[in-house]
Amino acid sequence: MPRCETLGSLEQIILLALVRLNSNAYGMTVRREIEERTGRNISIGAVYATLERLKAKGYVSSSTGAPTPERGGRAKRFFRIEARGEEALRASHDAVRKMMHGLKSRWEAT
Amino acid sequence: MNPPSHPRLANWLLRCLVPTVDREEIIGDLAEEFSIRIQSSPSCRLWYWGQTLRSIPPVAWQAIRQGRWIRTFLVALGAYIAAGLLEFAADAALGQTVNPSSVWHTILSLMIGLATMVGGGYLAARFRPGAKKTQRHDPGRRHGVVGGESGRCAALVWAGVSHRRPARFAC
Numbered sequence: 001m002p003r004c005e006t007l008g009s010l011e012q013i014i015l016l017a018l019v020r021l022n023s024n025a026y027g028m029t030v031r032r033e034i035e036e037r038t039g040r041n042i043s044i045g046a047v048y049a050t051l052e053r054l055k056a057k058g059y060v061s062s063s064t065g066a067p068t069p070e071r072g073g074r075a076k077r078f079f080r081i082e083a084r085g086e087e088a089l090r091a092s093h094d095a096v097r098k099m100m101h102g103l104k105s106r107w108e109a110t
Numbered sequence: 111m112n113p114p115s116h117p118r119l120a121n122w123l124l125r126c127l128v129p130t131v132d133r134e135e136i137i138g139d140l141a142e143e144f145s146i147r148i149q150s151s152p153s154c155r156l157w158y159w160g161q162t163l164r165s166i167p168p169v170a171w172q173a174i175r176q177g178r179w180i181r182t183f184l185v186a187l188g189a190y191i192a193a194g195l196l197e198f199a200a201d202a203a204l205g206q207t208v209n210p211s212s213v214w215h216t217i218l219s220l221m222i223g224l225a226t227m228v229g230g231g232y233l234a235a236r237f238r239p240g241a242k243k244t245q246r247h248d249p250g251r252r253h254g255v256v257g258g259e260s261g262r263c264a265a266l267v268w269a270g271v272s273h274r275r276p277a278r279f280a281c
Contacts, residue, residue: 026135026139027135027136027139028139028140028142028143031139031143032143043160043161043164043165043168044136044139044140044143044161044165045128045132045136045161045164045165045166045167045168045169046164046165046168048132048135048136048165048168048169048172049168049169049171049172050168052131052132052172052176053172056176068142070141070142070145071138071139071141071142072137072138072141074134074135074137074138074141075134075135075138076135076138076139077135
């Protein structure tokens with residue numbers, strides 16, 4: 001299996017949000033999805049900084065949408081997870097799963 | 111009664127401190143979420159301020175790490191130097207051809223200052239990082255960019271300094 005760069009926890013969460021949101025993933029929806037599912041109230045700036053970092057690694061790509069009135073005529077920037085991003089996400093999940101192996105009873109006990 | 115609008119001062123802060131590449135998207139996303147939140151919570155101006163203040167450090171740090179500000183600064187500095195050299199050469203030529211104590215010298219010197227100011231601003235805006243990409247995707251959308259603004263400011267300062275130039279050449 002090819003070695004992938006380790007993902008940070010916020011990077012993992014954001015990549016998972018992109019997978020969940022599919023074609024409707026842009027800054028605001030990603031932020032709200034994370035807040036609704038995890039209760040983490042992250043800033044929109046943190047979302048964009050992480051997305052930029054993931055983009056630089058080739059894990060996500062972006063495209064500009066049409067401007068809308070509720071955004072004051074500003075365009076949305078949609079993000080999409082790329083094959084490399086999915087691979088990194090899978091590798092990261094596998095690493096956690098392997099480390100958790102045998103600890104299930106311990107987690108359930110607490 | 112009109113619904114409360116998002117804090118303009120917060121938007122101004124974002125415009126000043128968030129790098130160009132994410133600026134409009136961040137402001138647009140905040141405006142969109144604000145318009146959703148305002149329906150359930152009329153006091154969400156505080157939320158907007160919280161998001162603004164918490165958003166600036168990560169994006170600014172990200173831009174510094176990627177070296178965007180360094181490139182933008184270098185473009186602005188290059189434009190400043192180019193505009194300054196051009197103005198210096200033009201002013202020197204003017205000093206040779208027109209009497210330095212005449213009114214015409216003052217007027218022409220001022221015109222040179224203004225021309226180099228515009229030229230410096232154009233150079234900075236034209237060669238700033240991401241200029242070509244911006245023009246291709248969103249023509250005319252991001253005129254207020256850091257590079258262009260820095261270049262214009264630098265050129266403006268230069269033009270301001272040039273008011274003293276006729277006196278210097280007169281000596």
